[in-house]
Amino acid sequence: MPMSADQSSSTHLLDTQMLAVDPRSPDPEILRRAASIIRAGGLVAFPTETVYGLGANALDAAAVARIFTAKQRPAHDPVIVHVADVGELERLAARVPAVARKLAARFWPGPLTLVLPKADVVPDVVTAGGPTVAVRSPNHPLALALIRAAKTPIAAPSANRFSRTSPTTAQHVWDDLAGRIDLILDGGPTPIGVESTVLDVSGEQPVILRPGGVTAEALAAALGRPLAEPGATNGADAVLASPGMLERHYAPRTPLWLFTGSTAAIHAAIRTEIEAAQGRGQRVALMLAAEDASTFEGMQAQAAIIGSIDQPDEVARNLFQTMRALDVAGVDLILARDFPPAGLGQAVRDRLRRAAERIINL
Ligand code: TXA
Ligand code: MG
Numbered sequence: 407m408p409m410s411a412d413q414s415s416s417t418h419l420l421d422t423q424m425l426a427v428d429p430r431s432p433d434p435e436i437l438r439r440a441a442s443i444i445r446a447g448g449l450v451a452f453p454t455e456t457v458y459g460l461g462a463n464a465l466d467a468a469a470v471a472r473i474f475t476a477k478q479r480p481a482h483d484p485v486i487v488h489v490a491d492v493g494e495l496e497r498l499a500a501r502v503p504a505v506a507r508k509l510a511a512r513f514w515p516g517p518l519t520l521v522l523p524k525a526d527v528v529p530d531v532v533t534a535g536g537p538t539v540a541v542r543s544p545n546h547p548l549a550l551a552l553i554r555a556a557k558t559p560i561a562a563p564s565a566n567r568f569s570r571t572s573p574t575t576a577q578h579v580w581d582d583l584a585g586r587i588d589l590i591l592d593g594g595p596t597p598i599g600v601e602s603t604v605l606d607v608s609g610e611q612p613v614i615l616r617p618g619g620v621t622a623e624a625l626a627a628a629l630g631r632p633l634a635e636p637g638a639t640n641g642a643d644a645v646l647a648s649p650g651m652l653e654r655h656y657a658p659r660t661p662l663w664l665f666t667g668s669t670a671a672i673h674a675a676i677r678t679e680i681e682a683a684q685g686r687g688q689r690v691a692l693m694l695a696a697e698d699a700s701t702f703e704g705m706q707a708q709a710a711i712i713g714s715i716d717q718p719d720e721v722a723r724n725l726f727q728t729m730r731a732l733d734v735a736g737v738d739l740i741l742a743r744d745f746p747p748a749g750l751g752q753a754v755r756d757r758l759r760r761a762a763e764r765i766i767n768l
Contacts, residue, residue: 453648477583484540489559492511494559503522519602519604520543521608524539571726573728601619602620603619662758673702683739690707691740693743742758
């Protein structure tokens with residue numbers, strides 16, 4: 407089989423298989439196969455409740471190194487270790503602070519990743535040489551079944567090429583990683599659609615390194631006190647502590663401009679930009695809320711609705727899918743509206759800001 411130029415930079419071309427699996431009752435034969443690939447040091451993509459992950463045996467340094475090659479991910483960006491049981495925390499962490507135990511009991515399985523001091527059993531490649539390890543238990547029956555069948559914790563970043571948006575369907579994984587990994591388990595679209603919240607519990611105060619599926623409000627309620635807002639005073643430290651956040655992430659290939667401010671101001675500014683882009687001979691797509699749609703009817707722009715302003719769960723679920731769809735729609739520019747930060751809106755905002763080439767504050 408001829409190799410494309412794009413794939414020649416990696417190891418050899420693998421014969422990637424994609425198999426449909428019912429998450430509620432996974433075919434035991436397929437599970438056995440996936441587990442034996444993991445145990446043999448191979449790579450299996452699987453759905454979680456947030457996004458698809460690219461899994462390898464977390465205790466096998468060579469296997470985890472293959473994740474970095476397949477994704478073309480820089481070695482300084484550590485990966486999350488996925489476990490099926492809270493008890494695994496004791497094996498992977500050198501020390502489990504009381505706050506970690508409390509939050510794991512409350513939110514696992516679920517979209518909360520805890521960063522703790524690492525135990526020696528965790529290979530350096532997992533933590534990018536750092537002293538901490540990120541651990542979570544995914545709330546997805548197929549992910550949990552795979553971890554149990556493999557009988558080992560599974561290291562898994564999102565199953566996209568480095569710097570692309572995270573995959574929320576098996577097809578997205580195929581589009582990015584076919585020929586570079588062994589197997590894709592297709593368990594349908596992921597229910598949450600944005601990645602887990604990464605919370606550093608290795609220091610004195612819990613710090614959110616990445617907003618995600620568990621909201622800051624829910625964490626504050628569980629802890630009985632407010633958390634430092636991401637990007638607030640200790641945000642600079644937080645960003646440095648989470649190396650992956652230094653990169654421009656989640657970005658579509660098409661330039662995306664993000665408009666923030668009142669709805670009226672956003673509408674006016676987007677109208678002006680549509681006309682300006684037309685003047686330059688550019689094709690434009692819009693990423694809008696359902697409430698915006700009628701405003702732009704009849705204008706020369708392809709409109710994609712990602713959800714209602716007051717339904718952040720719906721917006722989160724559709725966000726990456728919409729970015730990917732617009733990316734292949736052949737437009738020159740994406741104009742996107744901002745969403746309010748309530749609930750999952752915080753994670754949506756964060757991802758939109760990372761995706762944006764320009765942010766227009768109105
Ligand atoms: O929902 C999710 O978290 C998905 C699914 C597959 O579990 N995974 C995911 O992994 O989004 P990834 O690698 O795309 O993002 C993990 C983030 C990165 O920003 C990384 O830098 C950070 O977690 N991270 C991992 N280990 C860390 C550590 N020891 N200390 C600080 N940040 C860490
Ligand atoms: Mg990622």
